[in-house]
Each structure stands twice: as C-alpha cells, then as structure tokens.
Amino acid sequence: MAKAAIASPWKNETERKTERALKREAVLAAAAHVFSERGYHRVSLDEVAQALNVTKPTLYYYFKNKEAMLFACVQHGLDMLEAAGSAAEGNGRTRLVAYLEGYAAVIETDFGRCAVRISDAELSEASRKKVRRIKSEIDRKIRQLVADGIADGSIASSDPKITAFALAGALNSIGQWHPRPSQPADRKLVDEYINLLMNGLAPR
Amino acid sequence: MAKAAIASPWKNETERKTERALKREAVLAAAAHVFSERGYHRVSLDEVAQALNVTKPTLYYYFKNKEAMLFACVQHGLDMLEAAGSAAEGNGRTRLVAYLEGYAAVIETDFGRCAVRISDAELSEASRKKVRRIKSEIDRKIRQLVADGIADGSIASSDPKITAFALAGALNSIGQWHPRPSQPADRKLVDEYINLLMNGLAPR
DNA sequence: AAACTATGTTACTTCAAAGTAGAAAAGCCG
DNA sequence: CGGCTTTTCTACTTTGAAGTAACATAGTTT
Numbered sequence: 001m002a003k004a005a006i007a008s009p010w011k012n013e014t015e016r017k018t019e020r021a022l023k024r025e026a027v028l029a030a031a032a033h034v035f036s037e038r039g040y041h042r043v044s045l046d047e048v049a050q051a052l053n054v055t056k057p058t059l060y061y062y063f064k065n066k067e068a069m070l071f072a073c074v075q076h077g078l079d080m081l082e083a084a085g086s087a088a089e090g091n092g093r094t095r096l097v098a099y100l101e102g103y104a105a106v107i108e109t110d111f112g113r114c115a116v117r118i119s120d121a122e123l124s125e126a127s128r129k130k131v132r133r134i135k136s137e138i139d140r141k142i143r144q145l146v147a148d149g150i151a152d153g154s155i156a157s158s159d160p161k162i163t164a165f166a167l168a169g170a171l172n173s174i175g176q177w178h179p180r181p182s183q184p185a186d187r188k189l190v191d192e193y194i195n196l197l198m199n200g201l202a203p204r
Numbered sequence: 205m206a207k208a209a210i211a212s213p214w215k216n217e218t219e220r221k222t223e224r225a226l227k228r229e230a231v232l233a234a235a236a237h238v239f240s241e242r243g244y245h246r247v248s249l250d251e252v253a254q255a256l257n258v259t260k261p262t263l264y265y266y267f268k269n270k271e272a273m274l275f276a277c278v279q280h281g282l283d284m285l286e287a288a289g290s291a292a293e294g295n296g297r298t299r300l301v302a303y304l305e306g307y308a309a310v311i312e313t314d315f316g317r318c319a320v321r322i323s324d325a326e327l328s329e330a331s332r333k334k335v336r337r338i339k340s341e342i343d344r345k346i347r348q349l350v351a352d353g354i355a356d357g358s359i360a361s362s363d364p365k366i367t368a369f370a371l372a373g374a375l376n377s378i379g380q381w382h383p384r385p386s387q388p389a390d391r392k393l394v395d396e397y398i399n400l401l402m403n404g405l406a407p408r
Numbered sequence: 409a410a411a412c413t414a415t416g417t418t419a420c421t422t423c424a425a426a427g428t429a430g431a432a433a434a435g436c437c438g
Numbered sequence: 439c440g441g442c443t444t445t446t447c448t449a450c451t452t453t454g455a456a457g458t459a460a461c462a463t464a465g466t467t468t
Contacts, residue, residue: 046425061444093405166396202360211438259418
C-alpha cells in the first residue's frame with residue numbers, strides 16, 4: 001500500500017472524519033479529567049471549553065448535551081474496566097489476580113475514575129440502563145473467575161456473588177478517596193490491597 | 205423527681221428549646237435521607253421542605269444554608285462511624301471485627317451513607333477541614349486496632365496504614381452500590397464481606 | 409391589652425450555568 | 439470565482455434552584 005511520501009496539507013473526506021473523531025475524543029478526555037476530579041455537577045461546560053481553548057457552543061457541536069458527554073465518559077471507563085486483564089492464563093486465582101490488577105490500573109485513569117465515581121443517578125434512564133448492562137457484565141466476569149478458582153481449588157469462597165461484589169467494591173474505593181493519585185505510591189497500595197483481599201488478615 | 209401527672213399544653217423555655225432541636229433534627233433526617241439517596245446536587249430544598257410539610261424558608265430558620273445542612277448530615281454520619289463498636293473487648297482481631305460490624309451497620313443508615321457517599325468537594329473549605337479531621341480520626345482508630353492485632357498475634361498484616369485504608373474503603377463500597385438497601389439480605393452480605401477481609405480467598 | 413418572641417408563609421430577587429440562534433471564518437470543489 | 443460544507447464564534451434566552459424581604463400568626467410575658 002503506497003502512502004504519500006509527504007503529508008498533504010489538504011484533507012480528503014476520510015481524514016476530515018478522523019480529525020473530527022480526534023477532536024471529539026479530546027473533548028471527552030478533558031471532560032473525563034474534570035468530571036472525575038471535581039464531580040459532574042461542579043463542572044461547567046465553560047470550564048471544559050476553556051481547558052480546550054474553545055468556547056462552549058463548540059462542545060455542543062460534538063455532543064448533544066452535557067449528559068451525553070458524561071455518559072460517553074462513563075461508558076468508555078466501563079469498557080476499559082471490562083477489558084482489563086482478559087489475556088491472563090492459569091488457574092482461577094492467577095487469572096483473578098491479573099484481572100484485579102488490570103482493574104486497579106484502569107481506575108487510576110480519568111475514564112476509570114469516572115466510571116467508578118459517577119453515580120448512575122446523574123444519567124438519564126436510557127443511559128442508566130446501558131451502564132447497568134456493562135456493570136453487570138463486569139460483575140458476571142469477576143464472578144466467573146471466582147467460580148473457576150473455587151472449581152480448581154485455588155480459591156476458597158462460599159459465595160462467588162458476594163465475593164465479586166466485595167472485590168469490585170474494595171477496588172472502587174481506591175478511586176474514591178484521593179482526587180490526585182500519586183503514581184509511585186499507588187503501586188504499593190494496589191499490591192497490598194490485592195494481597196489483603198486474597199490472603200486476608202488471618203495469621204498463618 | 206416529681207413529674208406533672210398530665211402534660212401541660214403550655215411550654216416553658218426548656219421545652220421550647222427541645223422542640224426546636226427536635227424539629228431541627230427532623231429537617232436533618234429528611235435531608236440525610238434524600239441526600240444519601242439522590243445526591244446533594246440533585247436535591248432541591250423545596251423537595252426537602254415538601255417532605256416535611258413546610259415551605260423552603262422554614263428550613264432557613266433552622267439552617268443557615270444548604271451547605272450547612274449537608275455538613276451537619278455528614279458530620280453526624282462521621283460521628284456515628286467513629287463511635288461504632290467502641291465497647292468491644294478482646295484481642296485486636298476480635299475488636300477489629302466488632303468495629304467493622306458496627307461500621308457496616310452505620311453505613312446502612314441515611315447519615316452513614318451521607319458520610320460515605322458525599323464527596324468533601326461539596327463542602328466549603330472550613331467544613332472540609334472538620335470533616336477531614338474526623339475521617340483521619342476514624343482512620344487512626346482502625347489502624348490502631350490492626351496494630352494491636354499484629355502485636356498480639358491475632359492479625360497478620362505488613363502495613364496497618366494501607367490495611368486500614370483498604371478495610372474502610374471496602375466497607376464504604378457497601379454504601380455506594382445500591383440506593384435502597386434491603387434489610388434481611390444485607391446481614392449476610394456484611395458477614396460475608398467481613399469474612400472475606402479477615403480470611404481472604406486463599407484455600408486453607 | 410400591648411409588646412415581644414418564635415415560627416412560618418407568600419412572593420419575590422438573584423445567579424449560575426445549560427442550552428440556542430444566527431452569523432462569521434475557514435476549508436473544499438465545480 | 440462563487441457557492442457549498444464544516445467548524446467555531448458572539449451574543450443571547452431559559453431555567454432551575456438558592457436565597458431573601460417582608461409580612462402573618464400565635465403563643466408568652468409584663
């Protein structure tokens with residue numbers, strides 16, 4: 001496939017479509033950043049616009065309204081959470097730990113924090129429905145990993161359902177507490193966290 | 205101490221003070237209920253007033269403004285969390301479990317859910333400071349219990365600080381998920397939850 | 409009774425922020 | 439060029455909810 005040796009300054013339709021998509025993503029990233037940091041209601045679209053060096057009506061060119069923007073952020077975050085650590089191999093326990101680590105990593109991103117911190121009550125009924133679908137998909141996934149672990153003897157648990165809920169909840173709390181996560185410290189936090197969940201506090 | 209055989213319809217100053225305090229508490233309870241269920245911003249004071257069969261200005265007779273109401277809710281919730289399970293005796297582990305159970309019970313109340321769900325970014329700087337003080341007091345308390353358990357050999361943990369953070373976070377997530385907690389199911393949830401935290405998922 | 413205090417109401421004002429109309433640039437194409 | 443589409447802007451309307459002024463009512467005290 002021959003590509004133009006020098007990039008043409010003129011854009012064909014495909015390129016323009018791509019550029020529009022990129023701008024839309026930039027809006028989303030800016031929104032996710034402030035939403036996750038300060039919360040949906042406390043952020044005005046004027047602020048989002050300012051952060052991007054444009055004016056508010058421009059945002060409306062890319063999104064129907066503020067809620068659509070929020071929904072896109074949450075959805076993206078949830079999609080990332082669902083896709084976390086899917087490549088892992090091994091017994092239930094190994095795969096579960098891999099997934100939890102991936103999950104924790106996502107939660108440290110703006111989109112992940114949006115997905116975790118934003119209450120679905122902010123969303124319209126239609127959006128909420130979609131969000132719930134992805135959330136229960138994630139829940140199902142964790143539950144499956146726990147069940148696999150129980151089956152192969154690598155995990156002890158009496159109730160995969162509650163366990164899955166507890167695991168997700170515990171990790172989500174990482175996203176709640178401090179608004180500005182410091183990169184180096186968090187690695188240890190997450191490791192310790194997962195270690196606690198897997199091994200508990202009982203003395204050996 | 206002789207008490208009036210029949211309640212007098214006339215009130216002395218003390219009684220009036222009490223009545224005012226009761227009404228103030230009623231406002232607070234109504235506010236905590238809706239705040240914890242739907243979130244601070246999505247609740248209007250007109251709604252709170254309506255739930256109490258009064259009008260909005262009446263609320264301003266009992267609270268300076270909306271934020272003062274929120275702060276009172278959060279503070280009350282945090283105070284309850286701090287006081288949870290303080291009476292327990294035994295080794296570190298026993299006392300920790302007792303505290304966590306109390307903590308979980310508080311989180312199922314409106315005030316507890318307020319304390320846990322409301323982001324401190326909603327509050328003014330002054331209120332936030334006070335909130336943070338109580339929160340770190342709670343954190344210190346859990347940390348102490350963990351440390352005690354480590355000292356007496358009833359708990360295995362490499363880092364009381366992170367452990368305390370994880371424990372609180374995991375329990376807090378109970379308050380996040382479902383807006384309408386069903387009483388009977390939750391007991392099992394909480395037990396399972398605490399069991400997971402104490403014993404982990406490792407097979408014996 | 410008259411004055412005072414506590415409690416509540418009606419009927420506003422104010423304000424921030426969402427959303428919009430319509431024009432102006434900028435880029436593309438016959 | 440002159441018209442077409444895409445993108446962005448300026449300048450506005452609208453709205454929802456916080457907060458307030460000023461009055462009404464009733465109980466309390468002198």
